[in-house]
Amino acid sequence: MKVVIVGAGSVGSSIARELLSHKHEILLIDLKPEVIGRSGLRGAHWLVGDACELSTLQDARLEDADVVVSATGDDKVNLVVSLLAKTEFGIGRTVGRVNNPKNDWMFNDSWGVDVAVNTPQLMTALVEEAVEIGDLVRLLTLQTGVSSIVEFTVPHDSHAIGLTVGAIDWPEDSTLVAILRDQAPITPSRDDVIDGGDELFFVTTIAAEDQLRELLSPGSGQRPGQDDDEGQEPRDTPATPAAAAAGPATAEQASRSDQLDDDGFDG
Numbered sequence: 253m254k255v256v257i258v259g260a261g262s263v264g265s266s267i268a269r270e271l272l273s274h275k276h277e278i279l280l281i282d283l284k285p286e287v288i289g290r291s292g293l294r295g296a297h298w299l300v301g302d303a304c305e306l307s308t309l310q311d312a313r314l315e316d317a318d319v320v321v322s323a324t325g326d327d328k329v330n331l332v333v334s335l336l337a338k339t340e341f342g343i344g345r346t347v348g349r350v351n352n353p354k355n356d357w358m359f360n361d362s363w364g365v366d367v368a369v370n371t372p373q374l375m376t377a378l379v380e381e382a383v384e385i386g387d388l389v390r391l392l393t394l395q396t397g398v399s400s401i402v403e404f405t406v407p408h409d410s411h412a413i414g415l416t417v418g419a420i421d422w423p424e425d426s427t428l429v430a431i432l433r434d435q436a437p438i439t440p441s442r443d444d445v446i447d448g449g450d451e452l453f454f455v456t457t458i459a460a461e462d463q464l465r466e467l468l469s470p471g472s473g474q475r476p477g478q479d480d481d482e483g484q485e486p487r488d489t490p491a492t493p494a495a496a497a498a499g500p501a502t503a504e505q506a507s508r509s510d511q512l513d514d515d516g517f518d519g
Contacts, residue, residue, distance in 0.1 A: 253318045253319065254278075254319075255319045256279045256320045257278065258321065258329070258330075258333050259282060259322065259349075260287040261282075261325060263323045264324070268291075268296055272294075278293075279296070279297040280293070280297070280298050281300075281303045303329065304329055304333065309333075314341040315341045318343075319344075319345040319346070319347065320334070320343045320345070320346050322348045323349045324349070327352055327358075330348045331365070336364075345366050347365075347366065348368050350370040387404070387465070389404070390461070391403055398457060399455060399457050399458065400457075402454050402461060403453050404454070404468050405449070405450070406446060406447065406451075406452065406468075407448065408449065410468075414445060417441065417442055423464050423467065425457040426460050426463070427454060427456070428440050429455050430453040431452055432453070433450050
């Protein structure tokens with residue numbers, strides 16, 4: 253796979269180093285020629301120039317790339333490069349680095365960005381994932397804000413413990429894709445039983461995250477998969493015409509009715 257990385261700073265160089273170790277073909281574009289010597293990257297190709305200039309991207313033969321990564325420290329540059337790569341060269345996959353979280357809303361398909369990597373958001377998610385037990389943590393946003401990968405660590409007092417995956421009525425737009433148990437990943441099946449300490453990983457639409465959070469929340473008071481009316485006391489129903497025609501209730505029936513009416517709830 254040929255990958256073009258714009259920006260050979262610490263982020264771009266780290267990405268290049270990892271991809272080179274996986275035997276991918278890498279071309280780095282940067283304005284500063286001195287970064288070539290200090291990068292320590294062996295096997296990478298280099299082009300010195302302004303990636304916001306169409307001529308530089310033409311010199312890079314960008315149309316031959318499978319992926320373009322805009323990894324500079326300037327959000328404006330990352331947006332322009334992504335847009336040019338998509339509209340002028342028809343690149344199938346673009347990845348844009350978000351430096352300022354306030355600019356996150358612009359990194360979408362309107363600007364040619366297929367995947368936005370929000371570094372502050374990723375760090376926040378990693379911190380939350382490490383300390384938040386019993387709450388849903390978003391790890392990564394996919395498809396320009398449509399879907400996400402989220403994680404939930406099952407508390408040891410969770411109402412989900414002991415239930416099988418197939419017994420839980422998951423939200424329609426959420427899919428359990430992996431369970432991490434004792435540092436070992438498990439591909440979930442319907443018969444797998446949820447245990448305390450399990451880390452559950454979901455691919456879900458962002459709109460369905462709240463439903464998933466409510467389902468798994470330890471304060472929901474409802475076992476996953478249980479209907480809202482299941483386990484509740486039966487409520488009085490209006491008398492049918494036949495019952496009304498049967499005449500007044502006996503004293504015993506009236507007493508029972510009073511006991512049912514006084515159910516301990518107001519209203």
